Amino acid sequence: MARTPRPGSPARGSRTGRPSMVLLDLLGRRWMLRIIWELRGKALTFRALREACGDVSPSVLNTxxxxxxxxxLVTLDEAEGYALTPLGRELMERCLPLVEWAERWAKRG
Structure with a gap:
């Protein structure tokens, strides 16, 4: 299993572990952005999150x-399920302008 990227440690695209490159490595992993996106509104149980993600395999979702x-970026509350942490919510807020940009880009012609 691949290790979780950490700032200061080598990551895809950066031998020095620049934080921005490490973040892109983390977010570029299969299903990662979809999981964060599905958690943007509320906490979800494992089963609900799996369904929201189009039935991603349980092993990939666990990883x-x-x-x-x-x-x-994510925490687990036994009663409510998985949710974005304050840091995860901040990341989502910072990604929303990208979503808006992508919508404008898609309509360009």
Missing amino acids: RLKELRDSG
């Missing part, structure tokens, strides 16, 4: 959730 928890 991604572990990476997100290790990165401090």
Whole structure:
């Protein structure tokens, strides 16, 4: 299993572990952005999150959730399920302008 990218440690695209490159490595992993996107509104149980993600395999979802928890972007509350941490919510807020840009880009012609 691949290790969770951490600033200061080598990552795809950066031998020095620049934080921006490490973040792109983390977010570029299969299903990662979809999981974060599905958690943007509320906490979800594992089953609900899996369904929201189009039935991603349980092993991949477990791996991604572990990476997100290790990165401090997602937390697990036994009663409510998985949710974005304040840091994860801030990341989502910062990504929303990209979503808006992509919509304008898609309509360009």
